[in-house]
Amino acid sequence: MNATDRLAKAGLADTPDEAAAETPFAEGERRGRESWLGLLLPVSLLLLWEVTARAGWLTQLFFPAPSVVVQTLIRLMASGELPRHLGISLQRIGQGFLLGAIPGLVLGLTMGWIRPVRLLLDPLISAFFTVPRLALFPLLMMIFGVGEASKIVIIAIGVFFPTLINSVAGVRAIHEVHFEVARSYGARPWSIFTRVVLPGSLPLIFAGLRLSLGLALLLVIGIEFISARTGLGAFLWFAWETFKTEHVYVGMLVAASLGAGIAAVLRLAEHWLLPWSEGLFHR
Amino acid sequence: MQVACHEISLAYRVRGKRLEALSDVSFRVAEHEFVCVLGPSGCGKTTLLKILAGLLQPQRGRVDFVGRPGNNPLTAMVFQDHGLFPWMTVLQNVTFGLEMRGVGRDEREGRAFPLLERAGLARFTRNYPHELSIGMKQRAGLLRAFVTDPEVLLMDEPFASLDAQTKLVLQDELLRMLGDVPRPVVYVTHDIDEAILLGDRIIVLTARPGRVQGEFRVTFPRPRTLAVMHTPAFADLKGLIWRQLEEAVRSVARQ
Numbered sequence: 288m289n290a291t292d293r294l295a296k297a298g299l300a301d302t303p304d305e306a307a308a309e310t311p312f313a314e315g316e317r318r319g320r321e322s323w324l325g326l327l328l329p330v331s332l333l334l335l336w337e338v339t340a341r342a343g344w345l346t347q348l349f350f351p352a353p354s355v356v357v358q359t360l361i362r363l364m365a366s367g368e369l370p371r372h373l374g375i376s377l378q379r380i381g382q383g384f385l386l387g388a389i390p391g392l393v394l395g396l397t398m399g400w401i402r403p404v405r406l407l408l409d410p411l412i413s414a415f416f417t418v419p420r421l422a423l424f425p426l427l428m429m430i431f432g433v434g435e436a437s438k439i440v441i442i443a444i445g446v447f448f449p450t451l452i453n454s455v456a457g458v459r460a461i462h463e464v465h466f467e468v469a470r471s472y473g474a475r476p477w478s479i480f481t482r483v484v485l486p487g488s489l490p491l492i493f494a495g496l497r498l499s500l501g502l503a504l505l506l507v508i509g510i511e512f513i514s515a516r517t518g519l520g521a522f523l524w525f526a527w528e529t530f531k532t533e534h535v536y537v538g539m540l541v542a543a544s545l546g547a548g549i550a551a552v553l554r555l556a557e558h559w560l561l562p563w564s565e566g567l568f569h570r
Numbered sequence: 571m572q573v574a575c576h577e578i579s580l581a582y583r584v585r586g587k588r589l590e591a592l593s594d595v596s597f598r599v600a601e602h603e604f605v606c607v608l609g610p611s612g613c614g615k616t617t618l619l620k621i622l623a624g625l626l627q628p629q630r631g632r633v634d635f636v637g638r639p640g641n642n643p644l645t646a647m648v649f650q651d652h653g654l655f656p657w658m659t660v661l662q663n664v665t666f667g668l669e670m671r672g673v674g675r676d677e678r679e680g681r682a683f684p685l686l687e688r689a690g691l692a693r694f695t696r697n698y699p700h701e702l703s704i705g706m707k708q709r710a711g712l713l714r715a716f717v718t719d720p721e722v723l724l725m726d727e728p729f730a731s732l733d734a735q736t737k738l739v740l741q742d743e744l745l746r747m748l749g750d751v752p753r754p755v756v757y758v759t760h761d762i763d764e765a766i767l768l769g770d771r772i773i774v775l776t777a778r779p780g781r782v783q784g785e786f787r788v789t790f791p792r793p794r795t796l797a798v799m800h801t802p803a804f805a806d807l808k809g810l811i812w813r814q815l816e817e818a819v820r821s822v823a824r825q
Contacts, residue, residue, distance in 0.1 A: 464649055464651070464653045465653065465655055467620070467625055467647075467649070467653070468647075468649060468653045468655070468666070469666075469670070470624075470625055471623045471624070471625055471645070471646070471647045472646070472666060472667040472670040472671070472718070473667075473670050473671060474670045478670060482655075482658075482666075483655070486655075486657040486658075487655075487656075487657060489657070561657070562698065563656050563657050563658075563698040563699075563700065564656075564657075565700070
């Protein structure tokens with residue numbers, strides 16, 4: 288029997304954090320029962336809206352009944368009109384995202400890791416960062432034309448900055464001791480990059496990607512309002528021009544669901560890719 | 571192989587001011603010797619260890635690894651607060667040093683598992699550090715160094731952040747892991763009891779800038795156990811060391 292065993296027998300050996308123990312059963316059960324509370328208000332409001340709209344107390348022109356909106360949604364999905372717009376917006380987001388996030392990530396990690404590169408580029412990045420993205424759109428249309436390129440480039444620019452800034456912050460947040468450990472065991476620069484810099488900065492990179500995708504969604508709707516015949520923004524704009532209120536609601540519903548869907552996919556990816564990051568946050 | 575430090579000096583630049591951390595520090599560590607470097611907070615103990623690990627270059631003086639061609643031995647360092655990578659599992663952390671030295675996965679795991687088993691960590695190989703207690707994390711930090719079978723072992727107050735009981739348990743485990751000290755060990759601490767319990771020789775540093783103030787030989791035979799802490803000889807040596815260290819500690823406390 289070794290010392291650990293002896294101490295374990297005496298009740299002295301340490302065990303995984305007691306503090307991290309599960310919520311006590313009764314408490315967990317109570318929380319489970321309470322989880323429906325969050326649904327109470329939205330469901331009640333929807334019911335109230337439905338009843339008042341059907342009773343004619345609300346102007347149908349501005350506030351069609353939720354059931355009418357759902358029927359319109361189903362009809363537009365079945366006809367293929369909405370999936371077409373949605374697909375085009377998603378394609379623009381996807382292309383712009385890749386075009387902005389990859390350089391943002393590479394440059395951000397480099398700036399975070401190599402101080403002279405950071406000192407060289409930081410003033411330029413800070414100056415560009417303050418320009419509102421949509422203010423660049425007229426210039427981009429002049430340069431790239433009114434076709435797809437200008438739309439994708441504006442999304443890419445929008446995505447680039449939050450990805451870059453969070454990647455820089457991600458590397459700088461890595462504790463110096465982790466670099467020392469790697470160097471003390473003879474890690475070469477490439478190993479330091481793959482085993483320390485990249486994994487250590489991923490939690491903040493993911494935060495940046497979440498911000499970026501939110502911004503990409505905002506930008507795609509905005510630019511489709513102004514200069515597109517297709518896409519979710521164009522669909523919404525056309526609905527307002529033709530005063531099809533149900534279509535406006537459907538467009539908003541789909542845009543909101545798209546945002547929530549993207550956020551959920553990223554959360555899932557983060558949970559799957561970074562199981563260790565739970566240890567960084569305390570609440 | 572022996573470790574020989576010759577008149578090592580190093581100063582940092584902090585907010586434009588020169589801050590001397592070490593001044594003319596010289597000592598030797600013999601082939602099978604466990605040397606504890608003892609000193610008050612901020613006396614440059616960690617800096618000294620980083621110089622020995624090759625993480626810092628001294629501005630004056632040099633480190634010789636006598637009997638090691640190329641003067642470039644395999645060192646392994648155990649860090650204060652374990653220094654485990656939060657994004658790696660226990661097994662990945664423990665085998666990190668071997669991986670960096672190009673050892674294949676099978677051999678890495680073959681070498682790590684018996685040690686993990688002995689340290690009571692075999693059930694936690696797939697866990698991440700945040701899922702372990704502080705004592706378990708520090709054990710994993712020790713194993714990461716031991717598994718590489720280094721020619722020189724460097725330890726930077728590895729038990730400083732542990733509670734008193736866990737500290738005793740780990741000190742006892744360390745004594746058994748080291749056995750008759752097969753390699754030179756440099757162990758930095760501010761704890762006199764720990765230095766006497768673990769070391770063959772204790773080098774006392776002054777307050778900043780750290781200079782060698784005195785040396786004490788510890789003659790308790792190895793293998794040692796925690797029982798030596800209750801002997802009169804232990805108390806006598808502790809008194810002697812404290813008398814030498816007291817002024818440095820008080821001067822740090824006054825700052």
